Amino acid sequence: QVQLVESGGGSVQAGGSLRLSCAASGYTDSRYCMGWIRQAPGKEREGVAQIDTDGTTRYSASVKGRFTITQNSAKNTLYLQMNSLKPEDTAMYYCAAEMGSCHPYGFGYWGQGTQVTVS
Numbered sequence: 120q121v122q123l124v125e126s127g128g129g130s131v132q133a134g135g136s137l138r139l140s141c142a143a144s145g146y147t148d149s150r151y152c153m154g155w156i157r158q159a160p161g162k163e164r165e166g167v168a169q170i171d172t173d174g175t176t177r178y179s180a181s182v183k184g185r186f187t188i189t190q191n192s193a194k195n196t197l198y199l200q201m202n203s204l205k206p207e208d209t210a211m212y213y214c215a216a217e218m219g220s221c222h223p224y225g226f227g228y229w230g231q232g233t234q235v236t237v238s
Contacts, residue, residue, distance in 0.1 A: 120145050121143065121144070121145045121146055121151075121216055121228040122143070122144045122145050122228075123141055123142070123143055123214045123215070123216060123228055123229065123230035124141065124142045124144075124214075124230055124231065125139060125140070125141050125212065125213065125214045125230045125231065125232060125233040126139070126140050126141075126142070126233060127139040127140045127233060128212060128233030128234045128235045129234075129235070129236070130236040130237075130238065131204055131235075131236070131237055131238075132237070132238060133204060133205055133206055133237055133238065134203060134204065135204050135237070136200070136201060136202045136203075136204065137201045137204065137235060138198060138199065138200050138201070139155070139198065139199040139201065139212055139214075139233060139235075140196060140197070140198055141153075141155075141196065141197040141198070141199075141214030141230060142195065142196055143194075143195045143196065143197065143214075143216065144195070146194075146195065149218050149219070150172040150218070150219060150220070151172065151194070151216045151217060151218055151219070152169060152170070152171055152172060152216065152217045152218075152219065152220060152221035152222070152226070153169065153170050153188075153190060153194075153197045153214070153215070153216050154166060154167070154168060154169035154170070154188075154214075154215050154216075154221070154226060155167045155168050155169075155188060155197075155199045155212055155213065155214060155215070156212070156213045156215055156226070156229075157208075157210035157211065157212045157213070157235075158210055158211050158213070159209055159210035159211070162210070165179055165181070165210075166179060167179055167182055167186060167199070167212070168182065168186055168187075168188035168199060169188065169221050170188050170189070170190055170197070171220055171221045172219065172220050172221075173220075175221075176188055177221070181207075182201075182208075185201065185202050185203045185204075186199060186200065186201050186202070187199070187200040187202075188200075197214055199212070201235070204235075204237045205237060206237050206238060207237075208235060208237050209235060209236050209237050210234075210235060211232040211233070211234055211235075212232060212233055212234075212235055213229050213230055213231075213232045214229070214230040215228060215229045215230070216228040
């Protein structure tokens with residue numbers, strides 16, 4: 120079973136930066152779509168960024184130009200570099216994975232989340 124563990128969250132002033140990491144384990148010999156999703160109290164769940172099996176990336180309009188999703192060559196660690204953070208970025212951030220290429224049906228595997236607070 121795939122396990123995902125996020126780290127790197129914390130509190131930061133507006134305009135600051137954070138880098139989130141997601142350590143993946145239990146992968147089969149398969150390709151995975153990987154992504155970051157956030158949810159804040161009173162707000163809808165939002166897919167922030169994803170990286171497809173061919174390396175193609177996609178971002179929500181609210182973070183494009185500020186956030187960057189990357190993956191190490193072994194594809195067992197996912198990163199989200201967050202720059203120019205805004206208070207509205209405050210949320211619980213989840214790492215997620217789905218077997219095969221990215222598709223609109225969502226992710227089957229989720230991490231426990233890491234809190235990001237921007238003041």
